[in-house]
Amino acid sequence: MNESATGDQPPRRRKTFDWSAAVILVIVIAAAAYVYWRDGADRFYDVAWHDFGLFGDMLPKVLAGCLIAAFLTVLLPREVISRWVGTDSGVKGILIATLAGVILPGGPFAIFPIAGAFIAVGADVSAAITLITSWTLLGINRAVVWEMPFFGIDFVGWRTLAALPLPVVVGLSARMIVKAMTGYRRQP
Numbered sequence: 001m002n003e004s005a006t007g008d009q010p011p012r013r014r015k016t017f018d019w020s021a022a023v024i025l026v027i028v029i030a031a032a033a034y035v036y037w038r039d040g041a042d043r044f045y046d047v048a049w050h051d052f053g054l055f056g057d058m059l060p061k062v063l064a065g066c067l068i069a070a071f072l073t074v075l076l077p078r079e080v081i082s083r084w085v086g087t088d089s090g091v092k093g094i095l096i097a098t099l100a101g102v103i104l105p106g107g108p109f110a111i112f113p114i115a116g117a118f119i120a121v122g123a124d125v126s127a128a129i130t131l132i133t134s135w136t137l138l139g140i141n142r143a144v145v146w147e148m149p150f151f152g153i154d155f156v157g158w159r160t161l162a163a164l165p166l167p168v169v170v171g172l173s174a175r176m177i178v179k180a181m182t183g184y185r186r187q188p
Contacts (some may be wrong), residue, residue: 101134130171
């Protein structure tokens with residue numbers, strides 16, 4: 001095995017096109033063919049035109065999220081991230097990832113690349129899962145901007161209270177599953 005001086009394995013090179021992309025491509029082609037067959041060429045081109053418009057609207061956001069994540073991998077010290085939210089960070093790492101998910105603003109185009117960047121710089125997979133779960137369930141940005149005006153503070157308070165333990169439970173469960181699947185052993 002080709003290992004670096006620190007004993008870590010070098011990061012795996014990601015494939016540009018993998019099975020998940022192939023499955024999505026097959027579904028898109030099948031759906032497009034069905035729309036063309038069922039509704040005709042005019043409707044097919046109308047849907048395709050709107051889809052390309054949506055793609056054009058989303059592309060800058062996806063690119064910005066990926067750039068943020070790329071800069072984070074350069075700016076964040078690997079040792080600090082590994083110590084705070086790495087494999088051996090314990091419950092403290094899960095709690096830190098939970099807090100990060102609560103305070104991080106932005107949509108999925110920013111959060112998912114950031115979670116991927118944290119994994120790339122030494123965070124545990126379970127910490128990234130916790131971050132995403134916490135952002136989804138407890139994100140303060142969404143609660144203040146969207147939920148409070150529509151549902152009121154009582155609703156947001158009760159919903160937050162009910163969801164509060166879930167990111168921690170999900171993170172600890174993910175850590176146990178990852179350890180069981182990889183045969184995790186602590187280094188002496």
